[in-house]
Structures are given as C-alpha cells and as structure tokens.
Amino acid sequence: MRTNESLNLVEVDENGVATDFRADVLQGLSEPQKAIPARWFYDDIGSELFEDITQLPEYYPTRAETEILSSCGAEFRERIGEGRAVVEFGSGSSVKAPLLLDAIAPAAYVPLDIAGDFLRASAEALAAKFPTLPVHPVEADFMRKVELPEAVSHLPKLGFFPGSTIGNMVARTATDLLRTMRATLGEGSQLLIGMDLIKDPAVLEAAYDDAAGVTARFNCNLAARINRELGGTIPLDALRHVARWNDDYARIEMHLEATRDIAFQVAGRRFTMREGETIHTENSHKFSRRSSTLLLLAGGWTPARRWTDAEDRFSMILADATVPRSAP
Known part of the structure; x- marks a missing residue:
C-alpha cells in the first residue's frame, strides 16, 4: 500500500516560483559577502547531480555512511526497535534508506523533500523494493515544522537525516532545524543523523x-x-x-x-x-565528538549511541528527543 501526499507544499507565486527562493536570492546577492542558502541547490537537476556526486571516488561520505548502515543493522534494530515510522528529512539516496528499513522493520516510511518530482521518483522506487511497506511522500520544506500524514500520527517516529546535511548549516540554523525536527516528530521520537568528521x-x-x-x-x-x-x-x-x-x-x-x-x-x-x-x-x-554532542543537545536531542566507519571518517549518531525539564 502506498499513498501520495501533497501536504505542506512550498509556497509559490503565480509563475510557479518558490517565493522563499526568490527572497533568499535577492537578499543574499545584496549582502557585502554574497551568499545563497545551500538548500536551493536541490531542484530536480541539482538533486540528480548530487546523486552523481555520491558515486565519485573522491566523495567518501556516502561510502563511509553506507558501510555503517550495512554493518550495524543488528545494533540499529536493538536500539531503535521495530514498528516506528521512519521520517526521512530529504528524500535521499536509493541506497541508504533501504539499508535502514531492512534493518529495523518499520511500520511506515515518510520521505520529506522540497523537490517534488525527485521526491516522487524516489518514493516510487523505494515502494517497489518494499511492496508491503506504507510509503507516504510529503512535498515540504522541512526547515519548518511539517504536519505528518494522519496515517502515521499514532506511530512512534524515527527521524532519519543521513549525509551530514546538518553540516551545511551554521550553528544557529542547525540548532533551529534540530528543534524543528523534534517538533515535527513529537515526544518519544528518535533521530538517526549523519555527521562528517574532521580530517586531513x-x-x-x-x-x-x-x-x-x-x-x-x-x-x-x-x-x-x-x-x-x-x-x-x-x-x-x-x-x-x-x-x-x-x-x-x-x-x-x-x-x-x-x-x-x-x-x-x-x-x-x-x-x-x-x-x-x-x-x-x-x-x-566537520565535527568532533564534542562539537556534535553540543549541537545535538542544543537542538533538543540527547545522544544515545554513535557509530563510525572503519577509518573513522564519518559518524552516525542515534539521539533521543530530550524531555523538557520543568522550571525549578
């Protein structure tokens, strides 16, 4: 069973242009140091090019992360458990998500992405690999809180954010995103996140x-x-x-x-x-153990377990949603 959702659509103007894209570009080009947020790389062409990047011999992060996902499945299953809805922030690679889904036997898969055509193509490919798994693609800007499909509202959630995309953001923005992810996933949720490590x-x-x-x-x-x-x-x-x-x-x-x-x-x-x-x-x-821990804690997540590849190039961290403390 699979459903297509069109929730939380990115706001567009009468010409079909994302209004935030135009605003970010005009603002960024007006600054003394011109800058445009990296999230706007990922139109359909950019998403396809990034998939090509992940296959390059120089680009180690995908191989290192895939090694972790391939070799640590039993530990993932033990730590995460079965029956969660996996919510992937970014519709992602056709390689990484299946490795995780194979390992933990989830109840549903919800890919979120701003690039609609790429999202739907990825979701269809994954649904073909897992014909009994409910797949609910949601076209949305996950930098904001996303209302998840009603079909998964009752399920415990596992956020999946591979690829060290969190490293694309300055600390303030990364912290805000982690807090937004926590709000999207809800109480009792977990987050499995990739973070690249400092190296030569x-x-x-x-x-x-x-x-x-x-x-x-x-x-x-x-x-x-x-x-x-x-x-x-x-x-x-x-x-x-x-x-x-x-x-x-x-x-x-x-x-x-x-x-x-x-x-x-x-x-x-x-x-x-x-x-x-x-x-x-x-x-x-790029992160050290200390800097990754501090970032997660600031974003409302408590690291519970971390894994690295054999060459210590890349880390994956499983974190629990931090329970808010009441004021003394």
Missing part, C-alpha cells in the same frame, strides 16, 4: 572539488537555476567553482567566483560582481 584538509578539498568536475556542475547549476526561474541574466561562463577549507570554522566552503567583472539582473534587480568576488553557496562543517 586535502582529503576534504578533493571530496568537494572532484577531478571529473561534477561538483563544479552542481555548484554552477544554482546560478543556472536563478537564470531559469528568476529571469536571471548571470553570465554562467564568468563563474568558476571554488572549494576551500576554513580551519577557523572547521568547514569546507564552496563559492562561485567571478572570473571577470560582471553585471546582471535577477527578478528585475541589478547586481554587479568584481573579478575575484564570490557568491558563498555552501558550508560543510
């Missing part, structure tokens, strides 16, 4: 600037999306992909750098960039 900067930079140029195309697609959806005139041939390690913030940063002075319009507004000026498009924070 050369390994990190290669993972975000691959030799085949797939990550560069993924980054540049954001500018192409602005042109497609917001009437942009950004000269795509004047932008280049840049990935660099920022040790002060323990993060890889991705930028689109102007290779010459340019002027362009977006949604009727004019912008300029000087040669060497950048649009900051993504952060990918």
Whole structure:
C-alpha cells in the first residue's frame, strides 16, 4: 500500500516560483559577502547531480555512511526497535534508506523533500523494493515544522537525516532545524543523523572539488537555476567553482567566483560582481565528538549511541528527543 501526499507544499507565486527562493536570492546577492542558502541547490537537476556526486571516488561520505548502515543493522534494530515510522528529512539516496528499513522493520516510511518530482521518483522506487511497506511522500520544506500524514500520527517516529546535511548549516540554523525536527516528530521520537568528521584538509578539498568536475556542475547549476526561474541574466561562463577549507570554522566552503567583472539582473534587480568576488553557496562543517554532542543537545536531542566507519571518517549518531525539564 502506498499513498501520495501533497501536504505542506512550498509556497509559490503565480509563475510557479518558490517565493522563499526568490527572497533568499535577492537578499543574499545584496549582502557585502554574497551568499545563497545551500538548500536551493536541490531542484530536480541539482538533486540528480548530487546523486552523481555520491558515486565519485573522491566523495567518501556516502561510502563511509553506507558501510555503517550495512554493518550495524543488528545494533540499529536493538536500539531503535521495530514498528516506528521512519521520517526521512530529504528524500535521499536509493541506497541508504533501504539499508535502514531492512534493518529495523518499520511500520511506515515518510520521505520529506522540497523537490517534488525527485521526491516522487524516489518514493516510487523505494515502494517497489518494499511492496508491503506504507510509503507516504510529503512535498515540504522541512526547515519548518511539517504536519505528518494522519496515517502515521499514532506511530512512534524515527527521524532519519543521513549525509551530514546538518553540516551545511551554521550553528544557529542547525540548532533551529534540530528543534524543528523534534517538533515535527513529537515526544518519544528518535533521530538517526549523519555527521562528517574532521580530517586531513586535502582529503576534504578533493571530496568537494572532484577531478571529473561534477561538483563544479552542481555548484554552477544554482546560478543556472536563478537564470531559469528568476529571469536571471548571470553570465554562467564568468563563474568558476571554488572549494576551500576554513580551519577557523572547521568547514569546507564552496563559492562561485567571478572570473571577470560582471553585471546582471535577477527578478528585475541589478547586481554587479568584481573579478575575484564570490557568491558563498555552501558550508560543510566537520565535527568532533564534542562539537556534535553540543549541537545535538542544543537542538533538543540527547545522544544515545554513535557509530563510525572503519577509518573513522564519518559518524552516525542515534539521539533521543530530550524531555523538557520543568522550571525549578
């Protein structure tokens, strides 16, 4: 049994453009350091390109996380138990979710994603692998509280947030998202989250600037999306992909750098960039055991168990929704 849900749809204007996308782009391009939130990478083209990135030899996180999911199934089942509704934040990979679902025998699967076509395609593929599992795809912006389908309202929930997507956010935004996830999932819920670990900067930079140029195309697609959806005139041939390690913030940063002075319009507004000026498009924070624990606690989750791959490159953490304490 499978149902398609259209709850919590992203707000769009009369032209079908996400209003938050336009607002974020116009605001971000107006800042002294131009920046656009990484969540806007994931239109259908961006989602497909990211799936390609996960197969690259330089991009270790997917292999490391898949290793954990493949080797620790019995421990997941023991710690999580059977009969939960798995709510995946981001419709995700066709590899990771099945490994988890095989391990824990859930009662339902609810993928949430902002990219509707990609979400439905992923949900259909997974439903074919698990024909007896109720699958309820929900097109939604999970940065906000999501009302889950009525069919799973009575079930205990397990949030699933693989891929270290939490690392794309600065601490304040990451904390807000974790609190929003807790509100979406409810009391007594659990969260299984991926967090990438700090390691040799050369390994990190290669993972975000691959030799085949797939990550560069993924980054540049954001500018192409602005042109497609917001009437942009950004000269795509004047932008280049840049990935660099920022040790002060323990993060890889991705930028689109102007290779010459340019002027362009977006949604009727004019912008300029000087040669060497950048649009900051993504952060990918890397964590230590201490920093991951602090972030989860701040977001309303108490770490209960953590796993790493054999080379200690990547971690998966199971956390319980923190029970609020009453005031003394």
